[in-house]
Amino acid sequence: MAQASKDFLSIVMPVYxxxxxxxxxxxxxxxxxxxxxxxxxxxxxxxGSPDNTWQVIEERAAVYPMLRAARFSRNFGKEAALxxxxxxxxxxxxxxxDADGQHPPSLLPEMVEVWRGGEVDIVEAVKSSRGxxxxxxxxxxxxxxxxxxxxxxxxxxxASDYKLLNRQAVDAYLHMRERNLFFxxxxxxxxxxxxxxxxxxxxxxxxxxxxxxxRLVRLAVTGITSFSSLPLQIVSFAGFFFLLFAFLFAIQTAxxxxxxxxxxxxATVIFLLLxxxxxxxxxxxxxxxxxxRIYDEVKGRPRYxxxxxxxxxxxxxxxxxxxxxxxxxx
Numbered sequence: 001m002a003q004a005s006k007d008f009l010s011i012v013m014p015v016y017x018x019x020x021x022x023x024x025x026x027x028x029x030x031x032x033x034x035x036x037x038x039x040x041x042x043x044x045x046x047x048g049s050p051d052n053t054w055q056v057i058e059e060r061a062a063v064y065p066m067l068r069a070a071r072f073s074r075n076f077g078k079e080a081a082l083x084x085x086x087x088x089x090x091x092x093x094x095x096x097x098d099a100d101g102q103h104p105p106s107l108l109p110e111m112v113e114v115w116r117g118g119e120v121d122i123v124e125a126v127k128s129s130r131g132x133x134x135x136x137x138x139x140x141x142x143x144x145x146x147x148x149x150x151x152x153x154x155x156x157x158x159a160s161d162y163k164l165l166n167r168q169a170v171d172a173y174l175h176m177r178e179r180n181l182f183f184x185x186x187x188x189x190x191x192x193x194x195x196x197x198x199x200x201x202x203x204x205x206x207x208x209x210x211x212x213x214x215r216l217v218r219l220a221v222t223g224i225t226s227f228s229s230l231p232l233q234i235v236s237f238a239g240f241f242f243l244l245f246a247f248l249f250a251i252q253t254a255x256x257x258x259x260x261x262x263x264x265x266x267a268t269v270i271f272l273l274l275x276x277x278x279x280x281x282x283x284x285x286x287x288x289x290x291x292x293r294i295y296d297e298v299k300g301r302p303r304y305x306x307x308x309x310x311x312x313x314x315x316x317x318x319x320x321x322x323x324x325x326x327x328x329x330x
Contacts, residue, residue: 009033009040009112010091013099014081016047019056021101026060026067028105029097036112041066041312044099045085048075054308061310073307079181080304082161086170095164096183102201103162110197111164121169121192125162128198159184162199168192179296179303 011029015022026042033040042064046054054071061067070084082096093115097103103125111123161183165173169192176186 007038007093008091009036009038010089010094011040011042011108012045012082012085012089012094012096013042014045014047014078014085015049015053015057015099016075016078016081017049017051017053018099019049019051019053022053022056022099023060025099025101025105026064029108030064032105032108033112035109038112041068041090043085043088044069045081045088046071047078047081048072058310066312067310068312069310070306071308073305076304079183082183083174083181084304084306086174089170091167093164093166094170095162097162103160104199107162107197107199114195114197115164115166119193120195121166122187122190122194123164124187124194124196125160125199126196127158127160127201159188163187179301180293181303 011033013029018025029042044057044067046057046069048071057067057069057071061069068088070088072081072084085096086094093112095108095111097105107125111125114120114123165187169187169190172190172192173186
């Protein structure tokens, strides 16, 4: 075991329908962090899981006194759960990771050692490969990151939510109060000194992902509209382009008419109507997305509501495997 450190580490893990494998993943996390000799806590946020994930968390709290957890009153989404975990975290450094096993716990000691070098504020684990994903998922992810990088100016290719942040970076993140959250983009926006560690995406411990195509599209739209107004500027540019086209077409039509060569242009009219109609619908949809973002912000509703809480059964951070003692759920 590494020499004990006075630093305190928080491991933040959003969980949703993770009952089947959560105990195993927590055991791996505990084992790997213990190797660093650093005092730590595990902060779990149950995003309103419909299975018995919360019961598993309660059972694990009897084994790990450093475990703290909160359960949302309903499903608010992973981004909200991640934000809640960062708000609960008390560590000098915080590591955010998924609970499905695809973020390998074996990388935790290396992330801590890189931070201990004192040269970085954020350590990012980036995907050297995307693992067992379908071709469609790989292509759609590549398209999203290409668009996001071009529109926002920040590079996110192969990025993940698996990150280490020091307290300065965490506090800076929590000062951003918008309700449309995109963790990867927001941490990229923060800046600070950072470095990257590659990792291979492991096979999911719990089978198929709970992310549907609709939820992925919603996250992509939120990420793009939260960090760039360029789509609105594209709408304006397209409007100017079609105005110029209409002006030139009007000149051509007038010339044909006065030269006596005018013919019935039904197909041309239909073609123009389809183009202009499509542009108008796309433009209204783009503007509507930005209005929806404004609407969500001005309502002022909380990002999430907590139904139950488990506090650590010991106030002292643990570096050894603790004795069994159960925390009371509030």
